[in-house]
Amino acid sequence: MSVTYKGCYTVKPMEATKCGREPLSEWDQIGTITHVPTIYFYRPSQNWLSHSTIASTLKESLSRVLVPFYPLAGRLHWITNGRLELDCNARGVHFIEAESSSTLEDLGDFSPTSEYNYLVPTVNYTLPIHELPLVLLQLTQFKCGGVSISITISHAVADGPSALHFMCEWARLARGEPLETVPFHDRKVLRAGEPPLVPLTKCQVHSEFDHPPLLLGQSSNTEERKKKTTLAVLKLSKTQVETLKKTANESWDRPRSGHGYTRYESVTGHVWRSACKARGHREDQPTGFGICVDSRRRMEPPLPKGYFGNATLDVVASSLAGDLVSKPLGYASSRIREAIERVTDEYVRSGIEYMKHQEDLSRFQDLYAIGTDKGPFHGNPNLGVVSWLTLPIYGVDFGWGKEVYMCPGSHDFVFDGDSLLIPDPNGDGSLLLALCLQVTHMDAFKKHFYQDIAED
Template sequence: MTVTYEACYTVKPMEPTKCGRVPLSEWDQIGTITHVPTIYFYRLSQNFHLFPNNTIASNLKDSLSRVLVPFYPLAGRLRWISNGRLELDCNAMGVQFVEAQSSSSLEDLGDFSPSSEHHYLFPKVDYTLPIHELPLVLAQLTKFKCGGISISMTISHAVADGPSALHFTREWARLARGETLEKVPFLDWKVFRAGEPPSVPLTKCHVHTEFNHPPLLLGQTNNSEERKKKTTVAILKLSKFQVETLRKTANESWNRPRNGRAYSRYESVTGHVWRSACKARGHKEEQPTAVGICVDSRSRMEPPLPKEYFGNATLDVIASSLAGDLMSKPLGYASSRIREAIERVNDEYVRSGVEFLKNQEDLSRFQDLYAVGSEKGPFYGNPNLGVVSWLTLPIYGVDFGWGKEVYMGPGTHDFDGDSLLLPGPDGDDGSLLLALCLQVVHMDAFKKHFYEDIE
């Protein structure tokens, strides 16, 4: 795919905004602190082809400038302070907006499955620069020869989790199509005691073993070799019938959860993904393995946080098992391990986790910097997985003024074990998509087990 970059702009808030350095919460400073990419593809109606070529770009830049007023933290910059800790400098330096042209058409992209060629459709984040020079948001408008377009974004995970990033994107789209802001972001990091010292010493903190690094392959002392192995990406579809079959199997094959609530789609499908990966990777029975799970704590706090809380309230928890147990026991066993991990996230868990992290001398070991070439931080590749759920997020129907997208999905990702569950593109038909990255040598076997093991 040939993509020509035509222009690059810095877009700043249209009006003066609050300035100054503000502390981030501990949850903002652990896990992935690099940028997370997403992309939307659109087929424009004939009416839009009658307008000058720069009309779409001008409208996007103008609405972006306006949405950065209420979402002013995204126009700022991160700064390292000490001991692997970050703060947010709200300085209105702005975000990056790129215009590009592609010689391809949307039809050339097939089913839009992530490919290495799609890297050109995303704005490049230059991680060789100091962190205080990196925009927190980079967006790219790419026009295709067929008249279609794509809008891609990379948003810093240190300032926005999935719900927050999507909130920003949907409000930007509302302003672009001429409507008013619907929901103002809730910008108070103090709910997680951001910037405050620990209130109890580490000796009296709950031990949060989930912050430890996930297991290594048996016989290995580090994961450096696994990080280097070539990976590939696939998007696998599960029909509504297949999803319901997996959920029925999970609930009928193992003890009913204590609270009587049946295993969810996520717990059932993720358990199936975990088991399939163990089989595809050829794990020994005694191999420890973990799956990383993202849980939104907003509704689990007491009192609940506003849904519009802007920052990181989606926390990573770990479900673990021996591979032999996962492969020999019914699907419901895997789902039960996942349920136990999710149910740990309550108000006490969140607040004690904040206290535990505040007592750490250095946060570096809790940060995933793999995207910038570091071999430090958690690694959810072989023998582990990370399965993020977008199943309950309103990811579809983002209309910038020319209709809804024909495809929305994650950016290209090439980290072994990185996966994402999305609702099927047909909306309410009950199907799901699994966007999965695995080592090349394991992908074919994974696909075989993934589909053949659905009873």
């Protein structure tokens, strides 16, 4: 794909905003703290074919939405011991304009490809962190008149729900509509910047924050990190999803809550089992399954509406590979359900205390995007499936119609064991699984993934 970059602009809040250093919560400073990209593709009507009209609409509305979402116009600063602070200084976000000689039709079914790298802003992680914009955007106009809007947002200031809150409100302002939900920025509701409440001796130990299991016989994950990976996007029809859900609920005791296993628990249990089979694990191989749980409604009281920041926590379900493979699908789903149900108000608050007592947070941070091998590794023998099933990822209309497609913003957005579950944009109840595994395991995974649906 040929892409010509026409210019890079700094867009600042249209009005004066709150300035000064603000503390981040513990959840902001662990896990992924680099930028996460997404792309939206559009086919504007003939009335919107002017690239300058689209660009000016986006930049003007972006300047306005940065007033209520002022933290995104700031910069991060390292303090000490792997900890970060947010400097609300209105320095702005980067907006790139580009053109492509390709058409949207050239992208076919929009399957992830290395071509997407030309459509997504590059974050220069060689710069000091306080020089990096928290948000970078790229508007690319295609020869056919179609456009793509890609946005990459620092995960240290916004999780998935917050990032999508920003996108939806930006689109509303671009359409000439008022803000729907004002963002809530006081991270002190999660005790940001406050000292621990209890001594370390009385602090509950959270072993789930430890690094996940290693392959039996290995003392580190160095060799597994080096192995070549590949990405596949696998589709499950509505019938296949319902089959997995029915199988999970009929093959194992119902959860204590009385509610049957959800489509997420059923599908991801199947993914976990399929990965163990494809990787050829020994029966006594420990394996962890990472789950991202939104704590906003699980707190007592719930976090304020529009809470902006990180409130999604990574929890880990665990099992022996032999148990996952030999027992019915419902067993894997039950392990996942138990991990999710651990996320209560008490769990969140004790986790905050545990992190406040850590001497250094860097060992809890995923920094692979900047080329370091430090931090957790969720590859073989482990796995994680992030769910976008309940997020408003579709229907983002800036005034020229809803997107024709949206997807993660890079073909290599995942590493071994990372995956993403999203609803099919057709809205027919089918699901898409974007999964990264080692090359040597992918074919076997696909075989078990589809073959076992009929057999489970």
